[in-house]
Amino acid sequence: MAYIKWAFIAIFWSLVAAFFHYTLPQVDIVRITDTYEKRIDPGENRWFWASADVGSDGTVPNRDVFFIQTRRVGDDVMVYRNEDTGWGWPPYFKFDTSNLQAEAADLRSTAAAPQYVALKHYGWRNEFFTIFPNAVSVRPVDGPDAPKGIPWLNIVILTLFAAFVYAVWVRWRRFRRARIDPKLEELQDSWEATEDAVAERGNRLWRWLGFGGGR
Template sequence: MRYIGWTILISFWVFFAAFLHYTLPQRDIVRIVRVFEERQDLNDWTRMFWSRPDEQSDGLINRDVQFLQTVQANGRPMVYRNEDTGWSWPPYFKFDTSNLFTEAADAVSTRAAPEWYVLTHYGWRNEFLTIFPNAISIRPVDGPEASKGIPWINIIVLTLIAAFFYAIWVRWRRFRRARIDPKLEELQDNWEAAGDAVSAKRGRIRRWLDTWKAK
């Protein structure tokens, strides 16, 4: 049972960490090389990785999606999608897909004359599942070694989550000390008392048998 409990606990924290990593904003320094629009099929088991800006998106089999092709500062290619999140999850309340697409198109540069941008996004890139991170915003920087800025949103969210779980842990400890531990100690005392009673009874029976042996 203890191994099952540890397995459940570890699985919970792994899934929770993955959820936070997917949802919280991340920043990459990139050079935008192309922007385009392409029709994408929405598979049932990968639909969760695409935005749901309105109720009509739930019934669509495919739809046109805007993409930003970029090259990161380390030379690796990275493709982002550009979709509104609307009022759905994650709560970025992004409604300016067209504006971002225009900004990205105006920011296209070549290897000979690169222009670098900090691109804020959420989500993952997976070639096998054909999923793309969703671009949220871009801003120009001086070069590929420029600072990405302080991730204030991540710091605030993680601090609040840590405070929430710490408050639950403190209240659980208080509840355990006040309610559970006394009951466990009472059960242990009763068990030990019952064991002592059985041992005493066995001792009396053994002494009685010894009296017969003497005869």
């Protein structure tokens, strides 16, 4: 039972960590190589695509999605999608997809004359499932070694979450000590008393059958 308990705890916190890693914003220092638009038909990976842009027909099964092609400092390729989040989840309230695409297109550069940018995004890149992180904002920086900045929003959210978890844990311990532990002790005492009563009746029956003074 202990292994099952700790396995459940490990799975739960792994899911929590994955949720925050996917949802919270991250910043990459990249060089934009191209921007384009592509018709997308979301399938089994539809959970990793945002909804249709605000003001458009959300009932259409496919739609055009903006993409931003980049190269990171190590020269590896990273492709981002550029979709509105609107009023949905995650709550970035992003409505400026077209403006962001125009900014990204204006910041394109070549390897001979690189212009690096800090691209804020959320989500994951998975080539097997065709999943792309969603770009949130872009701004030019001085070079590939430019600081990404302190992630104040992430720090605040994770601190508040840790405080919430600690508060729930403290109240649960108090509730358990005040309500559950006494009941468990009563059940244990009752069970032990029942065992003693059963044993005493067995001894009486044993003596009644003439087998001496008990077992």
